[in-house]
Amino acid sequence: MFVKSIVSALALTIVTAGVAEAQQAAPTRIQQFQAWGAYSYKSGNATVCYVLSVPTTKQPANVDHGDNFFIVSQRPGQNISYEPQAMMGYTVQENSKINVTIDNKTFVMFTKDKAGWVENAAQEPALVAAMKSGHSMTVSATSRKGTGTSYSYSLSGISAALKQIESCK
Helix, strand or coil: CHHHHHHHHHHHHHHHCCCCCCCCCCCEEEEEECCEEEEEEEECCEEEEEEEECCCEEECCCCCCCCCEEEEEEEHHHCEEEEEEEECCCCECCCCEEEEEECCEEEEEEEECCEEEECCHHHHHHHHHHHHHCCCEEEEEEECCCCEEEEEECCCCHHHHHHHHCCCC
């Protein structure tokens, strides 16, 4: 299940990163750090690096959630540093938000189709810092059908995984 999820995540990451170029190589796992994996792939002449994790729990238990991931990407060729992204296994409700809560601090993401990005880009470093120092992370969203969902993520290994992609070039 975990391997299937990672393969799906890698494919989704490539598609949503807007880098569906013919020159692009398949993602390579650099290293696994507890709950977080560090990955990279080539996009033209640039390298894209990211860390990724899957939820430890999904609520409600009686619905098909699809494959869900939380990603933090680094794209030096595009001057993008540590961009958090929630990837849902379903289309989220139009004009809805995704809430990322770390300990007692909530960050709001805007949504498009199956993904969410931090609404205020200036908050991205604060979200990443909270992930590094936090104990628990919950991602909450509403599906297109109106179902409220919630996902718990382990933050074990996030600091080491982010350090691994720090020098992405």
